[in-house]
Amino acid sequence: MNLGSTINTQYGEEGVFLHPDGKTMYFSSEGHNSMGGYDIFKSVFQNGKWSPPENLGWPINTPDDDVFFVISASGRHGYYSSFRDDGLGSKDIYQITFLGPEKPPLLSQEDQLLASRVQPVKETLLAPPVAIASAQVTILKGVVTDEASKQPTEATIDVIDNSLNQVIASFQSNAQSGRYLVSLPSGINYGIVVRKDGYLFHSENFDLPAGAAYSEVMKDIALKKLDVGVKVVLNNIFFDFDKATLRKESTGELERLQKLLTETPALRLEISGHTDNVGKAEYNKDLSQRRAKAVVEYLVGKGIDKGRLTFAGYGDAQPVAPNTTKAGRQLNRRTEFKVTGK
Structure with missing residues (x-):
């Protein structure tokens, strides 16, 4: 599909590169009021269309050809081919480091307020922070x-x-x-x-x-x-906070589990729920069991023989990571299945 007159001109367009963010495009063009030859431009896909191309300007672009620009996923470094006076002959490959907006100069580090000759009052002026955009x-x-x-x-x-x-x-x-x-x-x-x-x-x-x-x-x-005793964590099963209600985002994972059981008729599973150690142990065990039961009920409702499934809630009794960190507690809050027969 031709991207149309916003991007394309009557002159040459070359070297298109789409950033990993899926919406930022870089390309070289002889049009769009280039500085001379091919210049590098940027356009962003938003609200269903590409924005007017933005010339990356000097010192990236020159009066000669600048082409085949690519940029790292972080947005910090770019690489391209350019014809420059300091080159080794014809076009050379250059690296660009993007530093972000330049801070305005601070001409005076402090404001002198003459309260007295002996002990002047000083007010420190800090340069305003400058945000560096990242991908x-x-x-x-x-x-x-x-x-x-x-x-x-x-x-x-x-x-x-x-x-x-x-x-x-x-x-x-x-x-x-x-x-x-x-x-x-x-x-x-x-x-x-x-x-x-x-x-x-x-x-x-x-x-x-x-x-x-x-x-x-x-x-x-x-x-x-697939072997008896093997455990698999179901990382895409989600519940409402402090409840055993399955959220709609869980549908894909539940369908994959249903498909596995359908394609392997002899497969038997234990569905288990697990929590971190925050709260009372008795409550955590009950919540984890109700969540495991909700998964089993979903599968049975989709036609899986309930005789092939069991459920258990272990609360915080089987941690897979220390409960001393937020990341560890998140890993411990999980639903998993264990193969009990095949």
């Missing part, structure tokens, strides 16, 4: 392995919008190294599902509010083969 995207990367052999493996990775229960991207980890990299623009509750024939699926959750700053997350994933 609103999270980079998730790591290695997919076989849990038993520890060897890297190729697997399918689905990126899901939990609020819509919709797969928005699907790709493979590297067959030789097992490595993967996912770009997650802010503003979506993401489910990440890693799956491979002969293995139980693995899920992760990243709820990224709009405006969440750039970050990189390392997450190695060990896939487990």
Whole structure:
């Protein structure tokens, strides 16, 4: 699809690059009032259309050709080809470091108020803070392995919008190294599902509010083969606060569990609920049991034989991380299943 006259001109447009945030496009053009030859421009997709291209200006652009611009996911460094006087001949490759807006100069560090000759009153003036814009995207990367052999493996990775229960991207980890990299623009509750024939699926959750700053997350994933005693955490099952009511964002994960049970007729599972250690142990155990029961009732309501399912609430008795940190407590608040028969 031609992007139209907002982006394209009667002159040449080259070297398009879409930032991992999914909405910022960089390209080179001989039009749009360039400084000469090709200049680098930026346009942002918002409200269903591309914004008028913005010339990145001097010192990035020159009167000669500046092309094939790319930028890191963090938005801090850019790389491109440019013809400059300090080059080694014709076009050379350059790196740009974006420092953010320049602070206004502070001409006087303090204001002298002459209250007396002996002890003047001094008022310190601080330079106003200058915010440096960062890309609103999270980079998730790591290695997919076989849990038993520890060897890297190729697997399918689905990126899901939990609020819509919709797969928005699907790709493979590297067959030789097992490595993967996912770009997650802010503003979506993401489910990440890693799956491979002969293995139980693995899920992760990243709820990224709009405006969440750039970050990189390392997450190695060990896939487990279907065997009695194996446990899998269901990271995309959500409940209302302090209740056993399943939220609609849980639908995709529940459907994956239903599909696993349907495709493996002999499979039997224990669904278990777990909490952190905040609150009374008796209450936590009761809440975790009611939540596990809610998952079983959903599956039975979808046609799964209730004889294949059991449920249990363990409260805070089986932590997987220390309860001394917020991150640890979050890991301990979970729903999981254990294979009891196959």
